[in-house]
Amino acid sequence: MANATKPEKKTLDQRRAEHAWQAVQAVNPNKKDQEAKKKFEEFCRQAKKLPVRIIASGLGQALAFLKAKNYAPKLLVALGDWVLDKRINPDSKKPEPDDMALLKAVVEGDAEFLRWATDEVLAYLQWLVRFADAEGSEGSATTD
Amino acid sequence: MAMIVPLPKSVRDLVRENTHLGLQLDKYVQSWNEELFSKPGDDTGKLSERVQKPTVELIARKSRTEPPGLNYAGLFARWQAVAAARGAMTFKAKTVGPLTLHLARASALENAGICLHPIYGFVYLPGTGLKGMARAFAETVWLPTQTDQKKAWQQIEDVFGWAPNPDRVKQIRDPHHPAEVRHDPSDPRTEITASSGQIVFLDAWPEKWTPLVVDILNNHHFSYYQNQEPPGDWDSPRPVYFLAVSAGHTFCFALAKRRADVPDELLQLATEWLVGALEYEGAGAKTASGYGSFKLTETPKLFSSDNIDKTWKGALAKQKRAEFTCTLELVTPAFLAGPLQKEEDCELRPATLRGMLRWWWRTMHAAHVDAATLYRMESAIWGDTNSCGAVRVTVEPLDNVKPVLFDKNKVRDENKLPAPPNKRTTQGLNYFTFGMDDMRRENGQRQRYQRYYIMPGAKWRVTMRVRPKIYEIKNDKGIVIEKWDLSVSDVLPQAQAALWLLCYYGGVGSKSRKGFGCFDVPAELSSWNLEKCKEVAAKFRKACNRSTQKGCDAPTLETMISGEELPVGWKNVWWILDRIGAAAQAFAQQYAKNAQKLALGLPRNVRGRFNLGEHVAKTNRHASPLIFHVGRQNGNYVVRCVGFPSPELPADRTRKASQNFLTQAIQTITANLKSAFSNSQGAAMQPARFPTGQPGQSPGAGARPTSAPAPSLPTLKSGDEVEVTIVEDPKGKGRLFAKHEATGLVGNIIDPNNVPDKTIGAKIHVFIHSINMKQKQIQFKAKK
Numbered sequence: 001m002a003n004a005t006k007p008e009k010k011t012l013d014q015r016r017a018e019h020a021w022q023a024v025q026a027v028n029p030n031k032k033d034q035e036a037k038k039k040f041e042e043f044c045r046q047a048k049k050l051p052v053r054i055i056a057s058g059l060g061q062a063l064a065f066l067k068a069k070n071y072a073p074k075l076l077v078a079l080g081d082w083v084l085d086k087r088i089n090p091d092s093k094k095p096e097p098d099d100m101a102l103l104k105a106v107v108e109g110d111a112e113f114l115r116w117a118t119d120e121v122l123a124y125l126q127w128l129v130r131f132a133d134a135e136g137s138e139g140s141a142t143t144d
Numbered sequence: 145m146a147m148i149v150p151l152p153k154s155v156r157d158l159v160r161e162n163t164h165l166g167l168q169l170d171k172y173v174q175s176w177n178e179e180l181f182s183k184p185g186d187d188t189g190k191l192s193e194r195v196q197k198p199t200v201e202l203i204a205r206k207s208r209t210e211p212p213g214l215n216y217a218g219l220f221a222r223w224q225a226v227a228a229a230r231g232a233m234t235f236k237a238k239t240v241g242p243l244t245l246h247l248a249r250a251s252a253l254e255n256a257g258i259c260l261h262p263i264y265g266f267v268y269l270p271g272t273g274l275k276g277m278a279r280a281f282a283e284t285v286w287l288p289t290q291t292d293q294k295k296a297w298q299q300i301e302d303v304f305g306w307a308p309n310p311d312r313v314k315q316i317r318d319p320h321h322p323a324e325v326r327h328d329p330s331d332p333r334t335e336i337t338a339s340s341g342q343i344v345f346l347d348a349w350p351e352k353w354t355p356l357v358v359d360i361l362n363n364h365h366f367s368y369y370q371n372q373e374p375p376g377d378w379d380s381p382r383p384v385y386f387l388a389v390s391a392g393h394t395f396c397f398a399l400a401k402r403r404a405d406v407p408d409e410l411l412q413l414a415t416e417w418l419v420g421a422l423e424y425e426g427a428g429a430k431t432a433s434g435y436g437s438f439k440l441t442e443t444p445k446l447f448s449s450d451n452i453d454k455t456w457k458g459a460l461a462k463q464k465r466a467e468f469t470c471t472l473e474l475v476t477p478a479f480l481a482g483p484l485q486k487e488e489d490c491e492l493r494p495a496t497l498r499g500m501l502r503w504w505w506r507t508m509h510a511a512h513v514d515a516a517t518l519y520r521m522e523s524a525i526w527g528d529t530n531s532c533g534a535v536r537v538t539v540e541p542l543d544n545v546k547p548v549l550f551d552k553n554k555v556r557d558e559n560k561l562p563a564p565p566n567k568r569t570t571q572g573l574n575y576f577t578f579g580m581d582d583m584r585r586e587n588g589q590r591q592r593y594q595r596y597y598i599m600p601g602a603k604w605r606v607t608m609r610v611r612p613k614i615y616e617i618k619n620d621k622g623i624v625i626e627k628w629d630l631s632v633s634d635v636l637p638q639a640q641a642a643l644w645l646l647c648y649y650g651g652v653g654s655k656s657r658k659g660f661g662c663f664d665v666p667a668e669l670s671s672w673n674l675e676k677c678k679e680v681a682a683k684f685r686k687a688c689n690r691s692t693q694k695g696c697d698a699p700t701l702e703t704m705i706s707g708e709e710l711p712v713g714w715k716n717v718w719w720i721l722d723r724i725g726a727a728a729q730a731f732a733q734q735y736a737k738n739a740q741k742l743a744l745g746l747p748r749n750v751r752g753r754f755n756l757g758e759h760v761a762k763t764n765r766h767a768s769p770l771i772f773h774v775g776r777q778n779g780n781y782v783v784r785c786v787g788f789p790s791p792e793l794p795a796d797r798t799r800k801a802s803q804n805f806l807t808q809a810i811q812t813i814t815a816n817l818k819s820a821f822s823n824s825q826g827a828a829m830q831p832a833r834f835p836t837g838q839p840g841q842s843p844g845a846g847a848r849p850t851s852a853p854a855p856s857l858p859t860l861k862s863g864d865e866v867e868v869t870i871v872e873d874p875k876g877k878g879r880l881f882a883k884h885e886a887t888g889l890v891g892n893i894i895d896p897n898n899v900p901d902k903t904i905g906a907k908i909h910v911f912i913h914s915i916n917m918k919q920k921q922i923q924f925k926a927k928k
Contacts, residue, residue, distance in 0.1 A: 049250050052250040053250050053251060053252060056170055056249065056250055056251045056252075057170045057171055057173070057251045057252040058150075058151070058170075058171045058252075060149070060150030060151050060176065061150060061170075061171060061173055061175060061251075061252035062252055063150065064150045064175040064176040064181075064252065065175065065191075065252040065253075067181050068175065068181060068191045068194075068195065069191060100178065100181065100182060103150060103176065104178065106150060106151070106152065107148070107150055107151070107152065107153075107176065107178075108152075108153075109152055110152050110154060111152050111154055111155055113152070114151070114152055114155070
């Protein structure tokens with residue numbers, strides 16, 4: 001019971017969820033802005049497809065594809081920010097990296113980093129996809 | 145700016161050692177270039193050209209031979225041994241057209257995939273897919289032909305198994321559906337809610353190591369299919385490259401009983417369903433475009449082809465399917481091509497034919513419905529990315545399908561085509577075959593680029609198989625709010641009308657609007673005419689419950705301008721095509737320095753003001769609104785010309801301006817042709833000659849017709865105005881060079897800044913700055 005008064009330290013998974021939630025909220029349009037809504041829908045669609053793409057083609061290929069198509073730049077930014085910074089330094093105040101940061105880290109890193117980053121991205125995407133799913137479907141339900 | 149595989153360097157260095165095609169396709173694609181992708185505003189939509197095309201080309205190249213150390217024959221023998229040990233019944237079938245599958249699989253490429261074995265990397269057909277297609281055939285084709293529906297449904301369930309899923313629960317509740325609750329035969333009080341299927345569908349392996357080929361899907365109306373914008377002729381095509389297996393490759397199929405006590409009857413039924421599906425409906429992806437057709441080459445033991453015939457005929461009688469077969473015969477040379485544009489893919493691809501059928505089908509409806517409705521109706525008939533179309537088109541080559549290398553000079557010489565009247569005019573044939581035989585720069589060297597064509601007289605058997613379909617409207621949440629059943633008798637006439645329009649007014653392949661690639665109207669469609677097409681179109685809109693509304697900005701039959709039909713007594717088709725080109729050129733020459741010429745289509749190098757529509761202004765493209773057709777009537781040739789007024793040439797939604805200009809164009813060209821055709825010139829009355837144009841052959845006779853002056857190099861002097869084609873700098877120094885086609889002289893343009901269009905291949909008018917015929921030197925000066 002003594003622990004209940006102390007603020008509990010967040011687990012890694014809770015931190016993933018928190019970051020992913022914020023990433024989804026940052027793209028989720030509050031107003032009835034059709035353009036922003038379309039971008040958000042694309043963000044959700046790409047987030048949902050990303051895990052399968054990573055499993056089929058590898059992290060580097062999946063990120064390169066997203067970047068080439070420019071479907072959801074904010075998704076790439078969120079992944080880079082989490083994997084390269086906030087995952088390791090929870091209190092980091094560094095600004096978000098650009099949308100190619102994670103991909104560059106893969107190309108410049110070693111096989112060990114690629115394995116670790118792939119696991120981390122997949123774990124993070126579990127949360128992001130859940131939130132994108134929930135927020136995305138709510139978004140379309142309010143269109144009328 | 146080379147692309148790299150986005151992997152750590154240590155792994156990247158090993159990638160070249162890879163021999164597994166599946167890994168190459170999925171994981172080792174050269175898809176990343178930091179510099180290229182970091183440019184803001186860079187056109188990233190070129191993924192297909194930059195990444196996909198080189199990748200599938202590489203895989204096709206690697207697949208030509210078996211990877212070292214694989215020993216496919218040994219693997220296949222093992223597969224046969226496993227099938228035999230399992231007591232499986234095997235049979236063989238050969239691809240009769242292209243085959244592709246697993247296109248839409250999520251990967252780092254878009255729709256490029258094919259199903260490659262995860263361990264060995266060869267192409268195969270997974271048992272899951274075969275089971276699915278056999279079930280679809282059983283339910284939609286075989287079941288309706290059975291008298292005892294309940295027994296038939298039980299047999300389907302016995303073969304494929306059942307589970308307490310929502311679909312089955314719904315089927316059992318539906319009094320019109322033959323599904324029933326299943327009980328244990330030994331204990332009728334016990335319900336069996338689920339059971340595995342009694343027949344095992346094994347993966348089908350190729351008999352030998354099978355090479356892959358690069359195939360192409362060319363979306364000509366991206367914004368229409370993506371955003372339901374009007375499908376005008378201003379769109380730029382977007383090619384997508386993918387992998388396929390070509391015709392003539394044998395695969396081995398195997399089906400086995402789950403247990404020894406499964407009755408033979410079930411095994412036979414499953415086999416017949418699978419063979420029926422392979423032969424009539426197609427396997428894998430893009431079956432509506434004729435992909436995935438198989439022909440049985442080794443029959444299974446328990447099997448009767450009569451049963452399949454009976455089933456198919458029964459399905460036709462019950463209107464579960466409809467079928468139309470006809471023979472298409474080529475009247476004019478057709479520049480057909482696949483992704484390679486070489487001899488091996490100069491063929492009539494069902495996808496090409498379907499694309500043209502879609503275009504002509506839209507002309508029947510575009511005046512009556514908006515773009516979104518047109519898109520929905522088109523999806524119902526011809527399919528979209530979400531669902532298969534109602535019409536499947538297969539094409540089988542019959543006679544005389546022979547690709548010939550196009551050599552415009554040999555065609556001109558051997559057929560004694562009349563020389564142009566003056567040095568400012570190009571040969572009519574060359575005018576209308578621009579790009580089919582010219583010089584291009586490839587790998588830093590100027591090379592002659594020639595396309596192949598199929599000679600007239602080639603024949604194909606075209607089969608259109610139609611299934612019932614639902615026309616549905618969804619709201620923006622994707623919920624169906626309206627749906628109308630379309631029977632096969634609603635759908636088939638749509639396909640027939642489109643085919644008639646194509647054969648009567650249009651053509652296929654490159655230059656199809658210039659009279660090339662025209663078919664004779666097949667005897668099976670001889671009772672059709674324009675009125676009948678409009679009638680069946682109206683009937684179809686009624687079946688979809690679409691009342692006439694404001695149309696969309698696409699070519700329509702309602703605004704089509706028809707020129708006078710011109711019977712031609714000539715026997716030489718090259719002469720006819722040459723004269724059509726010459727007449728069209730003569731008309732365009734009247735507007736040589738007039739921007740109004742843009743009303744004949746873009747890109748075109750003309751200066752001046754012309755009020756283009758928004759789409760054309762954006763793409764700088766618009767296919768020619770005039771379509772020339774050379775057909776046959778009572779054994780003679782006949783020339784038709786139709787115009788489709790455009791709302792964007794110039795920007796005028798009423799299309800009046802375009803209509804007036806095209807009417808004038810058609811009248812002038814028709815009058816010109818009429819007078820040309822009235823002369824029975826010697827060579828025109830001789831059958832056409834089709835020089836092969838293969839290197840090493842002696843040049844043609846070279847004699848020109850007596851009615852025209854003998855060819856001689858035109859006498860040119862400084863200050864003469866000539867038409868030239870912009871070509872590459874022969875030394876690759878980036879200077880602006882042009883070629884004078886009539887003399888073949890190539891020289892630089894001394895004041896390149898005054899040239900408005902510097903695109904290679906652009907035709908412009910310049911003055912001769914200096915010329916020395918003996919030394920074959922020339923320099924041009926741009927017009928200010």
